[in-house]
Amino acid sequence: xxxxxxxxxxxxxxxxxxxxxxxxxxxxxxxxxxxxxxxxxxxxxxxxxxxxxxxxxxxxxxxxxxxxxxxxxxxxxxxxxxxxxxxxxxxxxxxxxxxxxxxxxxxxxxxxxxxxxxxxxxxxxxxxxxxxxxxxxxxxxxxxxxxxxxxxxxxxxxxxxxxxxxxxxxxxxxxxxxxxxxxxxxxxxxxxxxxxxxxxxxxxxxxxxxxxxxxxxxxxxxxxxxxxxxxxxxxxxxxxxxxxxxxxxxxxxxxxxx
Numbered sequence: 001x002x003x004x005x006x007x008x009x010x011x012x013x014x015x016x017x018x019x020x021x022x023x024x025x026x027x028x029x030x031x032x033x034x035x036x037x038x039x040x041x042x043x044x045x046x047x048x049x050x051x052x053x054x055x056x057x058x059x060x061x062x063x064x065x066x067x068x069x070x071x072x073x074x075x076x077x078x079x080x081x082x083x084x085x086x087x088x089x090x091x092x093x094x095x096x097x098x099x100x101x102x103x104x105x106x107x108x109x110x111x112x113x114x115x116x117x118x119x120x121x122x123x124x125x126x127x128x129x130x131x132x133x134x135x136x137x138x139x140x141x142x143x144x145x146x147x148x149x150x151x152x153x154x155x156x157x158x159x160x161x162x163x164x165x166x167x168x169x170x171x172x173x174x175x176x177x178x179x180x181x182x183x184x185x186x187x188x189x190x191x192x193x194x195x196x197x198x199x200x201x202x203x204x205x206x207x208x209x210x211x212x213x214x215x216x217x218x219x220x221x222x223x224x225x226x227x228x229x230x231x232x233x234x235x236x237x238x239x240x241x242x243x244x245x246x247x248x249x250x251x252x253x254x255x256x257x258x
Contacts, residue, residue: 035222036146036215038158039173041191041208042226042235045160047142048088050104055086058104058121061128065257069108069133072255073117076109083109087118088143092155094122094178095129103157105143114138114163119257122178130178131258137250138163146175149219154178156186167197173211174252183254187246189223196230204238205230212241221246 062069062084070076087105094101101124110116118139122130140161149156156177163170171192177184189211196205204227214220225239 034214035212036149038146038175038189038211038213038221039160039191040210041171042210045142045171048090048144050086050089054089054104057126058086058106058123059084061121061131062106062108062119065131066108068257069117069119072257073133073135075111075115075135076117077111083107087141090143090145090155090157092145092157093148093153094155094157095124097153099124101129103143103145105140105159107139108133110139113165114161120157128258130256132178132183132254132256134252134254137252140174146213147215149213149215150177151215151217160191167195167199169194169197175246176254182256185248185251186219187248188250189221189244189246204228208235210241 085107087107089105090103092101092103093099094103101122104121104123106119106121108117108119115135116139117133117135119131119133120143121128138161140159142160144158144160146156146158148154154177156175159174159176161172161174163172169192170190172188172190174188175186177186189209191209191211193207194205198205206228208226208228210224210226212222212224214222221244222241223239223244224237224241226235227238228235
C-alpha cells in the first residue's frame with residue numbers, strides 16, 4: 001500500500017508540475033505574442049502636455065542651432081521665422097537601453113499647410129543628446145512611443161500628422177528609431193480618411209484604421225478597418241484584424257544637428 005500511495009503521490013506531483021510549467025510557458029508565449037496598438041484612427045488625438053519651462057528650454061536649444069538648421073532646410077519665408085511651437089513630448093530610452101530620456105517634437109515654422117521645418121530633440125538630465133530636423137515631406141503634430149517592438153532595448157518613436165486639401169482629410173503615423181547611423185524608418189500607415197468634403201465623396205466618406213504590432217526581432221503589423229456613415233457617430237467594423245505591411249514608398253528625410 002505504501003508503494004502504491006507513493007506512486008500515486010509522485011504521479012500527482014509530476015502532473016502538477018507539468019500543469020504549472022505549461023501554464024508558465026503559455027503565459028510567456030502569450031505575453032511575447034501580445035499585440036501593441038500603435039494608433040486607432042477612431043480615437044480623438046490628444047497632444048501630450050508640456051510645461052512652460054520645457055517649452056522655453058527647447059526653444060532656447062533650437063535657437064542656438066537655428067542658423068545651421070536654416071542652411072539645411074530653407075523652406076520657410078522670412079516672415080515665418082518666429083513661429084516656434086512645441087508639439088509634444090514622450091518618455092523612453094531612445095539612444096541607449098535603460099536610459100531615462102525625453103523626446104520633444106517641435107515646429108520651427110511652416111511654409112504652407114503641411115511643409116516647413118520641424119525637429120526632434122532627445123534630452124537627458126537637461127542635456128541635448130540628439131537633435132534631428134525634418135519637414136520637406138510634411139510636418140507632424142504629435143509624438144508617442146512604442147515599447148521596443150524590435151527587442152533591441154530602444155524605444156521607437158511614433159509621429160502623427162494630418163493632411164488637409166481639396167475636401168479631403170487624412171491622418172497617418174510614421175514609426176522610427178534612433179541609431180548610431182541615423183534614423184531607422186520602419187514605415188508609415190494611414191489611420192484616418194474623410195472624403196465628405198470632396199467633389200465626389202465615396203459611399204463611406206469617413207474611414208478609420210486601427211494599427212497594431214506584434215513585437216519581435218522582425219515586428220509583424222496588423223490592421224482593422226472601420227467606416228462611419230454620414231451624420232452617424234457609430235463606427236462599423238468592415239475588415240477584421242489582419243496582417244499588413246507598413247508603407248515605405250516615401251521615406252522622410254531627417255538631418256542630424258547634434
